[in-house]
Amino acid sequence: MYDFSIITTAIDQFLRSLMPSGLAIFIECVLVGACVLVAYIVLAIIMIFMERKVCAAFQCRLGPMRVGFWGTLQVFSDVFKMIIKEIIDLKRTDNMLYNLAPFLVVLSSVLTFSCLPFAKGMEVLDFNVGLFFLMATSSFGVLGIMLAGWSSNNKYSMIGAMRSGAQMVSYELSIGISMLTLVVLSGTLQLSEIVSRQSDAWFIVKGHIPAFIAFVIYLIAGNAETNRGPFDLPEAESELTAGYHTEYSGMGFGFFYVAEFMNLFIVSGIASTIFLGGWMPLHILGLDGFNAAMDYIPGVVWFLGKTFFVIWLLMWIRWTFPRLRIDQVITLEWKYLVPIGIVNLLIMTLCVVMGWTL
Numbered sequence: 045m046y047d048f049s050i051i052t053t054a055i056d057q058f059l060r061s062l063m064p065s066g067l068a069i070f071i072e073c074v075l076v077g078a079c080v081l082v083a084y085i086v087l088a089i090i091m092i093f094m095e096r097k098v099c100a101a102f103q104c105r106l107g108p109m110r111v112g113f114w115g116t117l118q119v120f121s122d123v124f125k126m127i128i129k130e131i132i133d134l135k136r137t138d139n140m141l142y143n144l145a146p147f148l149v150v151l152s153s154v155l156t157f158s159c160l161p162f163a164k165g166m167e168v169l170d171f172n173v174g175l176f177f178l179m180a181t182s183s184f185g186v187l188g189i190m191l192a193g194w195s196s197n198n199k200y201s202m203i204g205a206m207r208s209g210a211q212m213v214s215y216e217l218s219i220g221i222s223m224l225t226l227v228v229l230s231g232t233l234q235l236s237e238i239v240s241r242q243s244d245a246w247f248i249v250k251g252h253i254p255a256f257i258a259f260v261i262y263l264i265a266g267n268a269e270t271n272r273g274p275f276d277l278p279e280a281e282s283e284l285t286a287g288y289h290t291e292y293s294g295m296g297f298g299f300f301y302v303a304e305f306m307n308l309f310i311v312s313g314i315a316s317t318i319f320l321g322g323w324m325p326l327h328i329l330g331l332d333g334f335n336a337a338m339d340y341i342p343g344v345v346w347f348l349g350k351t352f353f354v355i356w357l358l359m360w361i362r363w364t365f366p367r368l369r370i371d372q373v374i375t376l377e378w379k380y381l382v383p384i385g386i387v388n389l390l391i392m393t394l395c396v397v398m399g400w401t402l
Contacts, residue, residue, distance in 0.1 A: 049165025146299035148188030163343035204287025218265035221385035239322035316350035
């Protein structure tokens with residue numbers, strides 16, 4: 045199995061041999077930050093292009109085809125257009141909060157993205173409360189959305205922000221319960237340990253029916269957490285123009301747009317980490333030759349493959365089901381997902397205590 049900690053340790057030792065320890069750590073932090081931002085931007089571009097092509101496939105059309113081969117340069121042209129667009133200064137708004145809101149949303153997204161374990165030894169942060177820290181960093185993104193709606197001084201933005209706040213705070217509970225179900229199964233909050241304990245079988249298999257139920261609840265709640273269809277009431281164009289980012293233009297709108305797609309990647313990355321084995325290859329008990337062949341595939345390829353599979357599932361959901369009303373969205377969470385999740389958590393706890401898991 046590929047271990048990237050060998051490379052990172054070699055770089056650390058090389059830098060420490062050339063300069064003082066404090067300066068070496070500073071340069072390493074800068075390099076890690078640059079790598080995270082580059083990966084964030086590249087994956088955002090891939091996600092936007094994938095969304096358009098998957099949407100087109102479900103609607104029996106081709107999607108963007110004119111700019112570049114098979115439309116591959118369409119995203120770059122859209123980014124260039126957004127960069128050169130005029131940023132409109134609005135009257136009667138709270139300018140500081142209005143300009144701060146997009147940065148809070150992106151900051152939350154980048155911090156959560158940096159917690160994902162892409163491969164063995166390829167983690168920016170890995171400590172014993174990693175899953176708890178990941179949930180904490182992802183949860184304050186709602187503050188940026190609420191600030192955007194309130195500071196815009198627009199009734200459509202405010203209604204969209206209130207809908208988004210109610211929806212995100214509500215569905216965070218189901219996400220937390222689903223994660224806690226797998227924490228009970230794994231016995232740890234450390235992301236690298238959660239992945240390593242799936243070396244013989246992924247948790248969605250080891251946990252039997254309770255793990256699968258938790259996976260389904262997580263997918264539904266994760267889709268709602270990212271404000272994507274059929275839970276896109278905060279941005280319902282037929283009612284609220286564009287919801288909480290109605291008054292944003294240029295890169296202010298671009299930050300919200302990119303963060304939405306990367307939040308989808310983050311939700312899918314967490315699902316692949318705690319349910320589908322993360323960077324662990326597919327192993328089948330008794331097939332030693334097959335398992336050895338799977339070990340040759342790098343862990344980062346396994347992680348990205350599983351993550352994009354979950355992304356495709358969530359896109360399938362978005363372009364299949366009609367938009368729900370806001371009362372239906374809240375009813376689904378509090379009357380169905382939360383009770384089912386709590387009962388499922390108790391069943392998983394019983395299975396672990398009785399030793400009924402693999």
